[in-house]
Amino acid sequence: MFVYEKKLQYPVRITRPDPAMAARIISQYGGPDGELGASLRYLSQRYSMPCGKLKGLLTDIGVEELGHLEIVGAMIHQLTRNLSCDDLTKGGFDAYFVDHGAGVYPTSAAGMPYHAAGMQSKGDPITDLHENLAADAAAA
Numbered sequence: 001m002f003v004y005e006k007k008l009q010y011p012v013r014i015t016r017p018d019p020a021m022a023a024r025i026i027s028q029y030g031g032p033d034g035e036l037g038a039s040l041r042y043l044s045q046r047y048s049m050p051c052g053k054l055k056g057l058l059t060d061i062g063v064e065e066l067g068h069l070e071i072v073g074a075m076i077h078q079l080t081r082n083l084s085c086d087d088l089t090k091g092g093f094d095a096y097f098v099d100h101g102a103g104v105y106p107t108s109a110a111g112m113p114y115h116a117a118g119m120q121s122k123g124d125p126i127t128d129l130h131e132n133l134a135a136d137a138a139a140a
Helices: 019-025 035-048 052-080 085-090 094-100 125-139
Strands: none
Touching: 019 052, 019 085, 035 052, 035 125, 085 094
């Protein structure tokens, strides 16, 4: 199992809410190339890796991606806390807020909830590694 320290390696300290920025970066949380998909991709593909070192590497990368998810989630929370209805509307975050309130929910900037259809785990190490390279290139 893992040891969980209740602090971010890179603490997020956003003092000024900004719903427009939150609306732009929400895809990094649960969008098609976001951190949730990346973590699930690596953690799912590790089972079919023939080499123990590669299996361990994919596990480590998947867990690292979950850490990124925590950082992006903290950013979204801090960018959207304590906002008025006018702030939400002006910032373009009102439609999200209607469905999810102040919660951090995995969705794309276009409002599409996270779904696993955008990721692959084929069981072929070469195919899976190519999938990872393509996904990481799209996220950059």
